[in-house]
Amino acid sequence: MSKRDNTASTSVIEDALAALFDSDTDGLLDTPEKTAKVTSNDRLERAFLEIVEFRRRQGRAPSSTTREIAERKLGARLDGILANDEKHEALTHLDEFDLLSVPEPPASLDDLLDGDELDLLEDESGVLDVSTLPARKRPAEDFDAAKRKKATDFENFEHLFKAKHRELADGVAKLVPFPGQQHIVEGSFFILRGVMLFVAEVGEPEYKKSTVRENRRERLRVIFENGTESSMYRQSLGIRMGEKDGQAVVPTSFESVLAEDVQTGYVYVLRSLSDDPQITNIPNLYKIGFSRGPVEKRIARAEHEPTYLMAPVEIVASYRTYNLKTSTLEHLLHRVFAPSRLRVSQVGKEGRVYEPSEWFSVPLPVINQAIDLIGSGEIVNCSYDAASQRLVERN
Incomplete structure (x- = not known):
């Protein structure tokens, strides 16, 4: 085919296509416009x-x-x-x-x-509302005044305060400056702003974590001689004792309690309240013993225990001991008063026979004298003469 024939053929095709597009009145053959790209600025x-x-x-x-x-x-x-x-x-x-x-x-x-006309600072979540938060207590406020309440069982403690005041009046006990928080233990007595208080219980340790360390604290049951009680923490009582020039009640026979001293227990003297004639007819009958914890807790069930002659008992005296081995002291005192030991048998509820070994027929002044000798250590050089009812120097 010649060049002229090709040109003629192309012209015919173009004319046919043009006629086709011209006849497309509905735009079916129109090419759709390309959608513009959406930019980040558009969004x-x-x-x-x-x-x-x-x-x-x-x-x-x-x-x-x-x-x-x-x-x-x-x-x-x-x-x-x-x-x-x-x-x-x-x-x-x-x-x-x-x-x-x-x-x-x-x-x-x-x-x-x-200027907050649009309430942009409105605290709808309540985060900024501090009206329900507890007010921070100032050191100058009376400690635990709002937390004290009436002690419903104060009759169980009233006689302890009376006995402690008698000890102070008789010179058996004395007041010393507050020796430190480590001496706030069960059974201890203190004077705070002229009011005597008794630490009846020390609760189980609680641990509270801070950003720096884990703090240990114990909640107390503190009985006041005015018939009220508080459940403050040991640390709170220690702080107030230090701020208010508090005092501790300690036995006169012992040396002043120092910060480094370690409490080892209690020396106690008990009188039996039994109505058994075999017991009541024994003159000057006292139980001399030692306890690692408060005496009040130790004798709570006295009427059910043979060691207390199956009867209630009365605390005649109670002294805290420091830096002393309780078992050794018990052995020494019992050895001193061995000639006047009570010989009696008691049958427990389970039928077992007991022989209480801490009851002695000894005048109370002689017992007090022996306790005085504990502090100096001179008790090891003494023995008890049952006939004359007095302590004599051991040969």
């Missing part, structure tokens, strides 16, 4: 226009703290735009309500709160 503007539309409808800017989810999203979006200088500048031309204008900073906190 930013669309997002901001949603905020503008909210302002137009509601008459206020959206809040990021409201509980309405849709508004909160718009409010958070506005907060993000305000915090970004580039976004702020890119959207200025769309800001018909001055949503992006930055107000002058307030001169004071009062100006800030007074």
Whole structure:
């Protein structure tokens, strides 16, 4: 085919195509326009226009703290735009309500709160409400005044206060400056602002973690001689004793209690309240013993225990011991008064026969004299003459 024939053929095809396109009155053969690419700036503007539309409808800017989810999203979006200088500048031309204008900073906190016309500082969550929080206690306030309550079983402790006051009056006990928190133990007596108090119980240790360490504390049951009680912590009592020049009640026969002293137990003297004639007819009958814990707790069930002659007992005297081995002292005193030991058998509820070994028929003044010799250690050089009822120097 010649070049002229090719040209003629192409012309015919073009004419046919032109006629076809001209006949497409419905635009079926039109090429669709290419969709413009959405840029990040376009998305930013669309997002901001949603905020503008909210302002137009509601008459206020959206809040990021409201509980309405849709508004909160718009409010958070506005907060993000305000915090970004580039976004702020890119959207200025769309800001018909001055949503992006930055107000002058307030001169004071009062100006800030007074100028909060849109309630942007409104605390809907209540985080800033401190009205229900406990007020911090000032050191000058009377300690635990609001926490004290009437001791319903004060009759169980009243005689202890009377006995301790008698000991102070007779010179058997004395007052010393508060020796330290480590001496706040069960059975101890203190004077705080002229009022005597008794530490009846020390609770189990509690541990509270802080950012620095784990703090140990114990809650007490403290009985006051005015018939009230408190459940303060040991640390609280120690702090108040130190602040208010508190005093400890200690036996006169012992040396002053020092901070480094270690309590080892109690020396106690008991009188039997039995109504058994075989017991009541024995003159000057006392139980001399030692306890590692408070004597009051030790004798709580005396009427059920053969060692107390199956009867209630009365505490005649109780002394705390420091830096002394309790078992050794018990052996020494019992050896001194061995000639006047009570020889009796008691049958327990389970049918077992007991022979109490800590009851002695010895005048109380002689017992007090022996206890005085404990502090000096001279008790090892003494023995008891049952005939003359007095302590004599051992040969």
